[in-house]
Amino acid sequence: MLIILSLLTGYSFVQAVNLFSQASRTALQYPEMARGMDPYRGVFIPTFGALYLVTTLLFPFTAIKLISSEKHSGSLKLLVQSVLNLRYIIAVKTAALTIGWLLALVPALSAVAAWGMIGGHIFLPEVLNLVLGYTLYAFVITGIAFFAASVTSSTATAAILTLAFTLGSWVLDFAAGTQSWLHSISSVSLTALLRTFEHGLFSLSTTGQALTAALGFLVLSTVWLNSGTKLRWKLFRSLVVITCSVMLSVPVSELRVFDDVTENRSNSFNPADEAALKQMNEPLTITVYLSREDSRRHDYDTNILSILERTVPELTTIYPYDSTGSLPGTVSDDKYGLIEYDYNGIHDESWSNSPGEVLPILHQLAGQTVTFSEVQQYPGYPVVTDAGSSNTWFYIILPLVFLLLWWFTNRLPRNRKKETQ
Amino acid sequence: MNLTASSSEYLQINNISKHYGDIQALKDVSFDIRQTEILGLIGPNGSGKTTLLEGIAGLIPLNSGTVLHHGKILSVPHRKQQMFYLPDGIMPYSELPVSRVLEFFSRLFGVQAHRMNTVITQLGLEPTLGKKVKALSKGFNRRYLLAVALLSTQPLLILDEPFDGLDLRQMLGVIDILKQTSSRGRTLLLSIHQLADAQRICDRFILLDGGKLLGMGTLEALRTKAGITEGGLEEVFLALT
Numbered sequence: 001m002l003i004i005l006s007l008l009t010g011y012s013f014v015q016a017v018n019l020f021s022q023a024s025r026t027a028l029q030y031p032e033m034a035r036g037m038d039p040y041r042g043v044f045i046p047t048f049g050a051l052y053l054v055t056t057l058l059f060p061f062t063a064i065k066l067i068s069s070e071k072h073s074g075s076l077k078l079l080v081q082s083v084l085n086l087r088y089i090i091a092v093k094t095a096a097l098t099i100g101w102l103l104a105l106v107p108a109l110s111a112v113a114a115w116g117m118i119g120g121h122i123f124l125p126e127v128l129n130l131v132l133g134y135t136l137y138a139f140v141i142t143g144i145a146f147f148a149a150s151v152t153s154s155t156a157t158a159a160i161l162t163l164a165f166t167l168g169s170w171v172l173d174f175a176a177g178t179q180s181w182l183h184s185i186s187s188v189s190l191t192a193l194l195r196t197f198e199h200g201l202f203s204l205s206t207t208g209q210a211l212t213a214a215l216g217f218l219v220l221s222t223v224w225l226n227s228g229t230k231l232r233w234k235l236f237r238s239l240v241v242i243t244c245s246v247m248l249s250v251p252v253s254e255l256r257v258f259d260d261v262t263e264n265r266s267n268s269f270n271p272a273d274e275a276a277l278k279q280m281n282e283p284l285t286i287t288v289y290l291s292r293e294d295s296r297r298h299d300y301d302t303n304i305l306s307i308l309e310r311t312v313p314e315l316t317t318i319y320p321y322d323s324t325g326s327l328p329g330t331v332s333d334d335k336y337g338l339i340e341y342d343y344n345g346i347h348d349e350s351w352s353n354s355p356g357e358v359l360p361i362l363h364q365l366a367g368q369t370v371t372f373s374e375v376q377q378y379p380g381y382p383v384v385t386d387a388g389s390s391n392t393w394f395y396i397i398l399p400l401v402f403l404l405l406w407w408f409t410n411r412l413p414r415n416r417k418k419e420t421q
Numbered sequence: 422m423n424l425t426a427s428s429s430e431y432l433q434i435n436n437i438s439k440h441y442g443d444i445q446a447l448k449d450v451s452f453d454i455r456q457t458e459i460l461g462l463i464g465p466n467g468s469g470k471t472t473l474l475e476g477i478a479g480l481i482p483l484n485s486g487t488v489l490h491h492g493k494i495l496s497v498p499h500r501k502q503q504m505f506y507l508p509d510g511i512m513p514y515s516e517l518p519v520s521r522v523l524e525f526f527s528r529l530f531g532v533q534a535h536r537m538n539t540v541i542t543q544l545g546l547e548p549t550l551g552k553k554v555k556a557l558s559k560g561f562n563r564r565y566l567l568a569v570a571l572l573s574t575q576p577l578l579i580l581d582e583p584f585d586g587l588d589l590r591q592m593l594g595v596i597d598i599l600k601q602t603s604s605r606g607r608t609l610l611l612s613i614h615q616l617a618d619a620q621r622i623c624d625r626f627i628l629l630d631g632g633k634l635l636g637m638g639t640l641e642a643l644r645t646k647a648g649i650t651e652g653g654l655e656e657v658f659l660a661l662t
Contacts, residue, residue, distance in 0.1 A: 073513050073514065074508055074512065075511075077506070077511065078507075078511075078513055078526075079529075080480075080501070081501045081504075081505050081506060081575075082529045082573075083531075227480050229482060
């Protein structure tokens with residue numbers, strides 16, 4: 001897995017750097033274009049994409065093997081009769097997998113280091129937040145894989161069950177645009193968890209929910225690994241664990257602690273705008289007359305609503321077309337495209353989905369006058385460089401290191417007879 | 422024979438029943454295990470021996486029945502304090518060298534290195550220490566598993582088919598080791614389907630067939646129950662079934 005990851009990461013990194021360099025050639029001549037050259041989105045996100053693929057498709061098998069091999073070889077029957085209990089066994093397995101995960105981070109992190117060495121700009125908080133997001137993603141997958149291995153009788157079935165969760169998230173994201181109830185479920189999909197961090201946003205609620213889900217699955221694993229318990233007790237205990245996890249995740253989801261860790265503050269408005277929005281203590285209702293498939297709706301949700309949800313204390317959003325399921329081009333309503341704002345008995349409306357036009361409307365509704373704070377403009381970091389020198393590292397050295405590591409951990413002991421006598 | 426110790430009851434198994442759907446694997450099986458005795462669980466393949474042992478060890482749920490330790494109910498979570506069960510047909514940590522696994526279990530059971538070395542020597546495992554478990558022959562694999570069991574420290578040792586895969590000389594060696602283990606104060610419950618093998622080592626016998634207890638006691642007691650005056654365990658078993 002690590003060797004494949006190394007090769008994939010190397011390929012992703014070199015491709016991303018080449019594309020970034022090509023775009024930078026023009027951007028270096030025009031400062032306005034240069035501001036759009038963000039190494040985080042241009043290089044790091046694509047490079048970490050290799051880690052996403054491996055974490056989604058290969059990492060679960062490593063996790064499953066840890067439990068399944070113990071079950072099928074009979075080791076587990078011996079272990080549970082020792083001083084170890086199942087909670088301890090699962091904790092140790094998780095710790096072992098954490099070491100594996102840290103090794104899996106080496107290719108991606110070495111790509112970040114390589115980027116710095118060839119003259120690229122690194123904004124560390126963005127990278128650390130991305131690593132945290134991936135680590136949480138891997139932790140949830142670990143929980144799911146352990147649970148799947150615990151509840152099923154064969155490794156193949158466990159793999160299918162785990163992939164149903166991971167690949168099911170892709171299906172859910174794809175299907176979210178078709179049905180409102182699928183859209184609601186897709187907000188808790190595994191890819192949604194990762195997307196928050198990929199956007200450069202640290203969210204305490206997302207972090208807490210991921211941890212709750214992962215721990216919930218790990219506890220469920222201990223319930224189902226206990227072969228001496230009757231099925232009805234396992235079901236009852238599972239119900240208790242699920243209920244507790246859900247009850248815990250509800251207050252956790254209400255934690256409104258966010259931090260925009262991006263250097264270009266892409267997840268934030270001007271600080272003065274945000275300060276004014278936080279003072280809107282009355283309920284604000286926004287009615288968006290756009291269907292889910294409309295790109296304007298996507299832009300509005302991404303650039304305005306996602307930030308308003310974190311700043312305005314009481315925000316309600318209504319999408320009238322979600323309930324009717326209208327498709328773009330089929331809507332004859334004159335209101336289609338309109339966005340209405342209702343605050344404290346005052347109504348306003350606009351056709352715009354640009355923060356520059358929407359925010360003044362909101363400030364006017366709240367009766368506030370906002371003076372923009374001076375913030376340092378993001379300069380952008382265009383760089384024309386070549387990542388070819390890192391090929392040797394990703395394609396030869398790193399795979400060899402992983403191979404040697406495997407050999408070292410699997411080698412047979414020398415002169416063991418003498419040592420034990 | 423350990424006649425002195427056999428008067429002291431260690432465990433009481435009461436009315437154990439287990440069914441898988443419509444199939445009754447065990448039906449109201451009751452017997453006692455005496456301190457430091459070697460008790461043989463005898464029965465043909467499919468008679469419910471493994472189910473009974475796993476049920477006693479708490480590794481599978483039972484439909485009914487209790488396990489009493491000195492008269493008190495021994496709950497499933499507490500059974501591992503009193504007994505260690507070695508299942509048949511397992512190959513734990515097949516990718517690891519034998520020495521590493523035995524060191525691991527020694528640390529797990531809190532056993533000193535010299536004790537581990539004694540067990541290795543007793544079972545003649547020295548040539549296999551550097552080999553991976555999966556590379557062991559059937560006989561060595563059985564002895565490797567027995568080593569794991571002998572490293573455990575619980576007072577009751579339950580072994581499922583401990584002689585399976587051993588040749589006659591190896592089996593006699595293992596019988597000797599198990600008798601020594603018993604004489605040092607451990608109680609043994611052995612599941613054996615070869616009646617002649619069982620007769621070589623066991624103090625008392627439990628005869629199981631079709632999930633039901635046919636008889637229990639010494640060979641003499643079983644002969645009496647079967648209504649025969651002479652003959653071995655095979656004759657007794659045939660007379661009772």
